Amino acid sequence: MKKELHIFFTCLMFYTRIPCPKNITHHPDYLNKATRYFPFIGWIVGSISFLVFYLFSLFLSIEIAVIVAIIASVLTTGAFHEDGFADVCDGFGGGWTKEKILMIMKDSAIGAYGAIGLVLLFLLKFKLLSESISLFTNNIFTVFLLFISAHSLSRLAAISIIFTHEYSRDDASSKSKPIAKQYTWKEVFGSFFFGLVPLIVFSCFELKFLLVLIPVFITRYFLARYFQKWIDGYTGDCLGATQQVCEVVFYLSILFLWKFI
Incomplete structure (x- = not known):
């Protein structure tokens, strides 16, 4: 139990800015096992984002509450995944070889592709999340x-x-290298368990929402295929970009399913 807590806090410290016990470090062995809790971090970030949204929605408009909620999620993770998305935009937008793409993604400076990508990402996320929330205003738990x-x-x-x-x-x-070394059934099971349980509960209100798995994992498939084609695999930035794109696809899919199915 103590070891699992250490693994969890390692995951929490690596993927968020939430304070953790002082004895927690980026130990490669624990960081590798921490992948099993990565989707659970989504529970935490999502809860914080929702709480901020709910509190602000009591006094201000839904649109403003959504903007502040997005800011809260960015602050909670330290823009960890957004930074990866920007790096992928810069790398794949400005590089034409594996070496060039990887070199650009490693550069901490943001370029035109990254800046444009982030602006469009946040605009789309804001609009999609606002409209998605408007579908369930009568049920705050939903x-x-x-x-x-x-x-x-x-x-x-x-x-x-x-x-x-x-x-x-x-x-x-790369600081993400340790998570790529090896994994066991525990990492696979933990990832899918924590990743799917919220959606399963969510679909209890509308069973058709389970269909969101299809567009999300189709997106995941083509992103991974694209990364494989150009850089023979993935990097931590690629994972961050995948998370951001799939989050947007999730909101888009919810709207589509609600209106057309």
């Missing part, structure tokens, strides 16, 4: 499940790439 499901399922889609593809970089320069 809105809560919407937040949790989006964050956990998108993280499952991202982390599942390490189960099917190889890490692209040959060196250990």
Whole structure:
């Protein structure tokens, strides 16, 4: 039990800015096992984002509450996944070889592709999340499940790439390298359990919401295929980009399912 807590706090410290016990470090062995709790981080980030949204929605408009909720999620993770998305936009937008793409993604400076990508990402996320919430204004618990499901399922889609593809970089320069070394059935089971449970509960209100798995994992498939084609695998930035894109696809799918099915 003590070891599992250590693994969980390692995951929490790596993927968020939430304070953890002082004895927790980025130990490669624990960091590798921490992948089993990555979708559970979505529960935490989604809960914080929802709580902020709910509190602000009591006094201000839904649109403003959504913006503040998005800010809260970014602050909670330290823009960890958004940074990965921006790096992927810069790398794949400006590089034409594996070496060039990886070199650009490693650069901490943000370029035109990354800046444009983030602006469009946040605009789309704001609009889709606002409209998704408007579907469930009469049931605040459903809105809560919407937040949790989006964050956990998108993280499952991202982390599942390490189960099917190889890490692209040959060196250990990336801080994400330890999570790519090895995994066991515990990491696979934990990822899928924590990634799917919120959606299953969410679908109890509308069974058709389970169909959101199809577009999310189709998106995951083509992103992983694209990464494989250009850099022979994935990097931590690729996982962050996958999480962000799949989160947006989740909201888009909910709207589509509600209006057309």
